[in-house]
Amino acid sequence: MPSGLSSCLAVSRYIGETMTVSLPTTKELEAAGTVLQRLLSELDRMLLGRSELHRLVIVALLSRGHVLLEGVPGVGKTTLIKALGQLLQLDFKRVQFTPDLMPGDILGSYILQESEDGRRELVFRPGPIFTNLLLADEINRASPKTQSALLEAMQERQVTLLGTTRPLPEPFFVLASQNPIELEGTYPLPEAQLDRFLFKLMVEQVSEEVLDGIISTRRRGEPPKPDWALSREELARLYQLMERIYLPKAVSRYIARLVSATHAQSPLAPPLVKEYVAYGSSPRGAIALAEAGRAHALLCGRPTVGFEDIRAVAIPALQHRVLLAYKARLDRVTPAQVIEQLLQQIPAVPLDLPDDVQLQTPGR
Amino acid sequence: MSISWSARELARRLQWACAVRAAVWWSSLALLVWGSVIVVVRLVWPASSDWLLIGLVGVLAAAVIGAWDGTRRVPDEASLLAWLDAENACGGLLMSRLEVSLHGWHAEVNGEQLPKVAWKKRPALALLAVSLAYVGVGLWLPQRFLQLHGTPSRAAERQVERLEQQLQKLSDLGLIDLARYDELRAELQQIRRNSDSYEPGKSHEALDHLERALQQLAQQGVQKWAEQREQLQEARNLAEALKELTQSGELKPEQSKLASQALQQLLQQSLNAAQANENVKELQELLERHKDGSPFTNQELAELAEKLKELLDGKALDLDELAELGLLDPELLRKLKDLPLRPVDLEWIKACLEKCEEGEGDCDAEELLLLLCRGRNRAGQSLVNGDGPPGVGGINRGRGDAPLTFGKPSSAEGVQLKPEALKPGALHHLETPILQVQRVKPTTDRRETSQGGALGDRNGTGEGYDRLTLPRHRRSVRQYFESGR
Numbered sequence: 001m002p003s004g005l006s007s008c009l010a011v012s013r014y015i016g017e018t019m020t021v022s023l024p025t026t027k028e029l030e031a032a033g034t035v036l037q038r039l040l041s042e043l044d045r046m047l048l049g050r051s052e053l054h055r056l057v058i059v060a061l062l063s064r065g066h067v068l069l070e071g072v073p074g075v076g077k078t079t080l081i082k083a084l085g086q087l088l089q090l091d092f093k094r095v096q097f098t099p100d101l102m103p104g105d106i107l108g109s110y111i112l113q114e115s116e117d118g119r120r121e122l123v124f125r126p127g128p129i130f131t132n133l134l135l136a137d138e139i140n141r142a143s144p145k146t147q148s149a150l151l152e153a154m155q156e157r158q159v160t161l162l163g164t165t166r167p168l169p170e171p172f173f174v175l176a177s178q179n180p181i182e183l184e185g186t187y188p189l190p191e192a193q194l195d196r197f198l199f200k201l202m203v204e205q206v207s208e209e210v211l212d213g214i215i216s217t218r219r220r221g222e223p224p225k226p227d228w229a230l231s232r233e234e235l236a237r238l239y240q241l242m243e244r245i246y247l248p249k250a251v252s253r254y255i256a257r258l259v260s261a262t263h264a265q266s267p268l269a270p271p272l273v274k275e276y277v278a279y280g281s282s283p284r285g286a287i288a289l290a291e292a293g294r295a296h297a298l299l300c301g302r303p304t305v306g307f308e309d310i311r312a313v314a315i316p317a318l319q320h321r322v323l324l325a326y327k328a329r330l331d332r333v334t335p336a337q338v339i340e341q342l343l344q345q346i347p348a349v350p351l352d353l354p355d356d357v358q359l360q361t362p363g364r
Numbered sequence: 365m366s367i368s369w370s371a372r373e374l375a376r377r378l379q380w381a382c383a384v385r386a387a388v389w390w391s392s393l394a395l396l397v398w399g400s401v402i403v404v405v406r407l408v409w410p411a412s413s414d415w416l417l418i419g420l421v422g423v424l425a426a427a428v429i430g431a432w433d434g435t436r437r438v439p440d441e442a443s444l445l446a447w448l449d450a451e452n453a454c455g456g457l458l459m460s461r462l463e464v465s466l467h468g469w470h471a472e473v474n475g476e477q478l479p480k481v482a483w484k485k486r487p488a489l490a491l492l493a494v495s496l497a498y499v500g501v502g503l504w505l506p507q508r509f510l511q512l513h514g515t516p517s518r519a520a521e522r523q524v525e526r527l528e529q530q531l532q533k534l535s536d537l538g539l540i541d542l543a544r545y546d547e548l549r550a551e552l553q554q555i556r557r558n559s560d561s562y563e564p565g566k567s568h569e570a571l572d573h574l575e576r577a578l579q580q581l582a583q584q585g586v587q588k589w590a591e592q593r594e595q596l597q598e599a600r601n602l603a604e605a606l607k608e609l610t611q612s613g614e615l616k617p618e619q620s621k622l623a624s625q626a627l628q629q630l631l632q633q634s635l636n637a638a639q640a641n642e643n644v645k646e647l648q649e650l651l652e653r654h655k656d657g658s659p660f661t662n663q664e665l666a667e668l669a670e671k672l673k674e675l676l677d678g679k680a681l682d683l684d685e686l687a688e689l690g691l692l693d694p695e696l697l698r699k700l701k702d703l704p705l706r707p708v709d710l711e712w713i714k715a716c717l718e719k720c721e722e723g724e725g726d727c728d729a730e731e732l733l734l735l736l737c738r739g740r741n742r743a744g745q746s747l748v749n750g751d752g753p754p755g756v757g758g759i760n761r762g763r764g765d766a767p768l769t770f771g772k773p774s775s776a777e778g779v780q781l782k783p784e785a786l787k788p789g790a791l792h793h794l795e796t797p798i799l800q801v802q803r804v805k806p807t808t809d810r811r812e813t814s815q816g817g818a819l820g821d822r823n824g825t826g827e828g829y830d831r832l833t834l835p836r837h838r839r840s841v842r843q844y845f846e847s848g849r
Contacts, residue, residue, distance in 0.1 A: 022464075022465065022467055023460075023464065023465070023466065023467050023469065025467060025468065026468060026469065246456070246460055246463075246464055247456075248446070248456045248459045248460045248463060249442070249459075249463060250442065250443070250446035250449075250459045251456060251459075297455065297456070300455065302455040302456065302457070303457075303466075303469055304455060304456030304457055304460045304469075305455075305456050306449065306450075306453065306454065306455035306456040306457075307449070307450045307456075308453055308455065309455070309456075329844065330840045330843065330844055332847065348446070348447075348450040349443055349446040349447040349450055351439045351443060351444075351447060352437070352439065353378070353382070353437065353439075354382065354385060354437065356385065356483060356484040356485075356487070356488070357378075357381055357382060357385060357481065357482070357483050357484075358481075358482045358483075358484075359374075359378075359447070359479040359480070359481060359482070360479055360480045360481075360482045361451050361479045
């Protein structure tokens, strides 16, 4: 059995066993659903034509995960994070990554300052990372050293400088973006660092109708001000509800099988994986799927995670964790296509019935 | 409809389907085995086959075991609930029911939404039908169709008996030796065992071949007997003639001695081919006493003649009996019967003795025998030249060189290469430019060319295809750079 499969199964058992609290009640979920639907609708109103993207960003937010956005300049990445900040009433900062950006520019640094009593002392000036919502624009333009500093802080949720550890604010959410074109002189994120992002979302060009709507309804592309905002208490309640969303064992096994099937040497791997995948997803992918599944269930107003929740978040959660071989580039096969085939070929519940016995659902 | 009921109902449907399916497959397998046992038993032991019906018990047992094995393959309730949850998009509520308290959350599965269990039964039922037919055929097929060997035909059996009689007669008459007799008898028994009423032709062919072999042996044996008999008669004639001429004093001592030596040689050859008996032993002892070439006495000659007569009488052969058994054809029988034993011819022997003396050099016993046998004594001829009686290949006419003939020389038409001019389109194949040097085997691209064209066009003569050798990765690399990435 590949080591990845055994560790995925171990993760599935861990995921299944941690939930000992009672399920959210219908009232609680109804209230949460109302809030989340309001949040989504406001976001859709402010930013046109990207409902699915907004939905996934909300899922990532509820999962306390970070998101990597990939899209050409001018598609609304910064606007999205600004709108989120306004809707969530959270502190928002933006960092434009450039090749000369240093780690201290992000994390903060000590400055020699003269105090009121005339003494000189080192005072810590926090960097832009000390915020709730951080937009790391064009993260692939910064040097690997600076990238590592940010990514390490994202993982640890704290910053340590000169022996002093300072936690980052809660909630802490990073939206990093990278430009898929003009790759000369950039430092693509290494695969080990990509793993720290919960989702990788592709921000595509909007349709003609959406462009027409943008141009005709707003000047200079500026989105309208939100009519409503989510309070911190409501956000905290949402996070509490997240802890009570239950992940059934069958779903956790499904997650484990999906992740193990991303490895070419797995017996579950479909033909596309065997042919084009060089390295499959790590156990972080399984954890990401589980958390994102819970958030998606909460968004749908359910106390339990279903197979459809996992399928809804599989591509964003796994496409940056599956490394394709060179042949995939020549044949123009994308990770999303590979995961799509994975979802089609891996059954949610393997019943192991004989080949000539099938269950036929009425109406199909 | 409660969730528990749904899961149980689905499990029940699956169990039923899997049990029936497994029972059918196991029963089919058991029937195939049973049918094979029936066929083998009836082939080896063609007795009553009613007891073979006991195999039905095994088939029933296999069906029960199969049904039990089939029910073990049904998934557990948790898996079925999870499957129902996935099919009905219940969002995990169904399958969570067994793991956690739902606290007021309720999920139902509509009874009408329960899936139907579909079993593709045609292949299994077809195999079951074939297995049943196989058993039925094995049980009720007539025994004559289930035999490894067919019974020998009656005609072949009669022929075998006749050949056995012939073989026995040849052995009794001493016309074949014991080893050959055993060999032929074993062959006859083998043909009897292998004879098959379904293919009598092969049996008859083998028996006919054996019959021809026995006839040849009989002919050879009879001719050999005739030769020996002639030799003994000639020896007897010479002994009697020598006795009378010696008694009458008509022979000189040298002639008498010479004739005695010739008689000893003739006698030696005759006795070598004769079967050993008391007379033969006595004659051999007599020869032993005169091995120094000393002449026989009159008394010895008289005894010699008497013993040779006894030997001749003992060598009588009932040729008619052999002809009745079919071992001799009538023509040969007539010849053998017309072959008389020569009487004593004193004048001829005296003339040969005188002629032998008149010849150049010393006359010895061999020359005398040659004179005695020339034109008249065929037994003597066989001793000198090794010829046998005519009609059996015994006449030596020397080498059979055939004259060489030379006919007309054969024509060269059709064997010369016809010169043919290459089409202009093929001329470029004579040039082989090097396109590329690469480590891997190059792929070829077969391109169709258009018909017609100008004379200058290399494919203008309508040559069908042109081949180019391409590097392996050219297409892939071009595709990559054209993609704009």
